[in-house]
Amino acid sequence: xxxxxxTSRLYSGFPQVVPNRQQFFKSEPxxxxxxGLNGLTGWRVxxxxxxxxxxxxxxxxxxxGPCKISNAYPTTDSGEYWCEMGGIQKSNSVNVTVTDLETxxxxxxxxxxxxxxxxxxxHCRKKDANSNYTAKFYKNGISIGSSSSGNIMAPTVxxxxxxxYKCSIADAGESPESWLTVGTGHPTxxxxxxxxxxxxxxxxxxxxxxxxxxxxxxRNKHQQTIRNDxxxxxxxxxxxxxxxxxxxxxxxxxxxxxxxxxxxxxxxYSVITKPSMxxxxxxxxxxxxxxxxxxxxxxxxxxxxxxxxxxxxxQRITSMDPDNFYCSIQN
Numbered sequence: 001x002x003x004x005x006x007t008s009r010l011y012s013g014f015p016q017v018v019p020n021r022q023q024f025f026k027s028e029p030x031x032x033x034x035x036g037l038n039g040l041t042g043w044r045v046x047x048x049x050x051x052x053x054x055x056x057x058x059x060x061x062x063x064x065g066p067c068k069i070s071n072a073y074p075t076t077d078s079g080e081y082w083c084e085m086g087g088i089q090k091s092n093s094v095n096v097t098v099t100d101l102e103t104x105x106x107x108x109x110x111x112x113x114x115x116x117x118x119x120x121x122x123h124c125r126k127k128d129a130n131s132n133y134t135a136k137f138y139k140n141g142i143s144i145g146s147s148s149s150g151n152i153m154a155p156t157v158x159x160x161x162x163x164x165y166k167c168s169i170a171d172a173g174e175s176p177e178s179w180l181t182v183g184t185g186h187p188t189x190x191x192x193x194x195x196x197x198x199x200x201x202x203x204x205x206x207x208x209x210x211x212x213x214x215x216x217x218x219r220n221k222h223q224q225t226i227r228n229d230x231x232x233x234x235x236x237x238x239x240x241x242x243x244x245x246x247x248x249x250x251x252x253x254x255x256x257x258x259x260x261x262x263x264x265x266x267x268x269y270s271v272i273t274k275p276s277m278x279x280x281x282x283x284x285x286x287x288x289x290x291x292x293x294x295x296x297x298x299x300x301x302x303x304x305x306x307x308x309x310x311x312x313x314x315q316r317i318t319s320m321d322p323d324n325f326y327c328s329i330q331n
Contacts (some may be wrong), residue, residue, distance in 0.1 A: 001320070013037070013038065013091050013092045014037075014091060014092045014094055014111075014112050014113070015032050015033065015034050015045060015081055015082060015094055016037075017032055017081075017091075017092045017094055017096065017111040018030070018032075018033070019032070019113070019147050020110050020111055021097065021109060021179040022094070022096060022109050022110070023106040023107055023108065023175060023176055023178060024072050024096065024098050025072075025108065025127055026071060026073060026074060026098055026099060026100065026101060027071045027073075027227070028071075028072050029068070029071070029072070030068075030069040030072050030077065030083050030092075030099075031066055031068050031069070032056060032066065032068035032069075033045070033065075033067070033098075034066075035065060035123040037083055037091060038091075040085065040266045042058075042085055043064065043083040043084065044056075044063045044064055044084050044085070045057070045067040045081060045082075045083060046084050047067075047077075047079050047080065047081045047082075048080040048081075048083070049076065049077070049078065050075075050079070057083065058165035059064065066243075067081075072098040073098060074098045074099065074100045078096060078098045079095070080093045080094070080096075081093060081095075081096060082089065088196065094111045094206060095111075095178065095179070096111070097176045097178065099175075101178065102173075103173060103176070104126060104127040104128075105124065105125065105126055105167065105168065105169050105172050105173045105174060105175045106124075106125050106127075106175050107122060107123070107124055107125070107165060107166055107167045108122065108123040108178055109165055109178045112181075113134055113182060113315060114180070114181070114182055114183065114185065115157075115182070115184070116159065116184060117154075117156055117157070118158065119153065119154070119155045119157070120154045120161075121151050121152070121153040122151065122152050122165060123151050123152070124137065124147075124152075124168075124169060124175065124188045126150075126169050126172045129172075133150060133168050133169050133170075133172070134147065134148045134150075134169070134170065134279060135147055135150045135152075135167050135168065136169075137152045137165065137166075137167050138165065138166050138167070138168075139165055140163045140164050141164075152167075159182050159184075161182055162179070162182045163179070164177045164179055164180075165178060166178070168173070178325075179262065192293050193266030201205055201269070213291050216312050226308060232289070246320075272311070280330070
């Protein structure tokens with residue numbers, strides 16, 4: 001008969017021991033596994049025997065995966081077992097006790113914590129026993145009862161049921177003591193794992209925020225460049241328009257007919273305005289003559305003469321040659 005307690009609701013944060021008990025007779029097989037612990041793989045089973053810490057497997061290369069002990073021995077397999085990954089993450093530990101040749105009694109007590117409200121049956125086992133026997137049970141050194149079937153049940157366990165348990169059988173001996181752990185109904189997660197999870201999550205969040213800021217900065221920079229180019233393009237014709245508008249409009253001028261005709265022939269002309277004169281100046285000017293010479297084709301002479309006649313002045317062409325003509329202008 002084996003110890004009766006739930007095996008399907010094992011706590012996370014603890015290695016799994018198969019069979020699920022803390023005490024074993026010498027030469028019994030034991031399997032300790034960490035695979036799937038907290039949803040992860042690649043754990044190594046570590047052990048501490050008489051203060052010496054090492055991998056459960058014989059070599060480091062083979063230390064990942066379940067640790068299988070085919071023939072348990074007290075001096076090499078009794079101790080504390082836990083799971084490690086990368087030398088950083090570490091699970092909670094379980095204790096395994098392998099009895100020596102002089103001990104013929106063990107107490108089958110679960111290696112993992114049991115949850116509050118569950119029913120747990122402890123079994124006092126005698127080596128090579130084929131018949132019923134009476135067993136006494138103790139908690140923290142105090143007797144808590146006896147049973148002719150070798151079992152004691154703790155219905156609806158609570159935190160008050162935690163403690164050191166052992167049993168004894170008459171004419172067979174006494175079992176080692178083992179600690180019964182009662183949980184609160186929620187998986188126990190190591191604080192180191194919680195800390196690492198928070199650090200990883202915070203690091204990912206910071207990276208995401210940094211990427212968002214870089215994208216926003218690049219977008220704003222691109223938009224600013226586009227705005228600057230647009231403003232420069234719009235200012236260039238505007239400056240020209242403002243320059244053109246700042247120039248005062250030219251006042252209309254009366255141009256003689258000779259000017260229009262000269263422009264059609266791409267010719268150069270000049271308009272001479274005489275200043276107003278007093279009577280004395282006119283008297284003096286009556287004996288003076290003003291001459292103008294225009295170097296233009298022959299037809300310009302006729303147009304200039306016609307223009308002067310239209311303006312009411314008296315002109316006299318004093319000289320004629322193929323390229324030049326001279327006029328005297330008298331008022």
